[in-house]
Amino acid sequence: MIGTFLRKRTVRVGILGTGVVGATLGSKLIQIGHEVKMGSRSANNVKAIEWAQQNGANASFGTFADAAAFGEIVFNCTAGTVSLAALSSAGAGNLKGKVLVDVANPLDFSKGMPATLSVCNSDSLGEQIQRAFPNARVVKALNTMNCRVMVEPSLVPGEHDVFVCGNDPQAKARVEEVLKSFGWRSIIDLGDITAARGTEMILPIWLRLWSLSQNRHFNFRIAH
């Protein structure tokens, strides 16, 4: 199954966010043959322009709304604490019916370290996004690892897992195709979007492990 997403056809992807996560995912998607528009608050974000210049003819940039309108699949790669605002700028109409892959984590660094989550326990960012944009098909995925590992799982030796959850089975199947095209072999479907509580709440132990090892290239494996 690896590579079916790639082999089928070129897909137009919108990336919301110009940080390292958005740039890394965007570059990988270009590399495997897709067209990517990176969106930000302004139409002329310097980081988005630089990223597009470095990634060739299939890379472009624009506003959040431009990127969301462009994508058949849209990745939310904004900081979790501003994701709802960014998605509002993108526009519910531009997200309608789209597969919206929520990669963000609601990490709040404003109260010092260790970071806390701005939403957790009885709710999650993934659920907030699905409630705010009921016509988008939200799939939470890839938020439990460093972005280099997201697009190159072989950076971590041995077996390890990526989690997906969401309310729409077809949208999850589409995201699983993308993940396989990135090289993922073990994809765990956790069910509906409420499972985003679980995947977002493993961030505190992720951050602790990272601070202890100073190595970002690790990941969770469910041994069973």
Place this chain on the structure above:
Amino acid sequence: MIGTFLRKRTVRVGILGTGVVGATLGSKLIQIGHEVKMGSRSANNVKAIEWAQQNGANASFGTFADAAAFGEIVFNCTAGTVSLAALSSAGAGNLKGKVLVDVANPLDFSKGMPATLSVCNSDSLGEQIQRAFPNARVVKALNTMNCRVMVEPSLVPGEHDVFVCGNDPQAKARVEEVLKSFGWRSIIDLGDITAARGTEMILPIWLRLWSLSQNRHFNFRIAH
């Protein structure tokens, strides 16, 4: 190193709680040669009496205070939402200087499923216990798996991990000896007791994985 805890000498252990976690840990500790007193709210708890009857001459029972006074090492195996009350009954004096292994999770099932945590994010049960009993040497451990796996890690195939955290290095070293005597080979020291936030907050994904698979014999592995 496996078995050094066992080979060195018989240790007196207090188990707080008469549920399946306390009974499973208590029986294992008896099996490998230690003396265990199981404590509960009353001196004559039926489950504690039955457990002691089934576990031979090295098993006994009593109140929380009796068990805490008896143990050189004390395991908190009460439900997380009542742990502070149970430990108050055990008595700060009986816990003074003791290694207190906090196995509990602050799971709140009162609002329906999925369960939430009664404390999380900017605090944890492990930290609450350490603050309430500053003279106990709290080590959070074993709370991230089913109790059969706690005492028989080989139930889960392949490599997988147990986490420990706490403020007292000697107490953690003591707990690591106990874990090795249970068969644990990979023990990850997450640092001070604030890391209990991280290990308690992985319970929601644990519960989701369990509800999907109906298999309790799985565990986390940090692939790196």
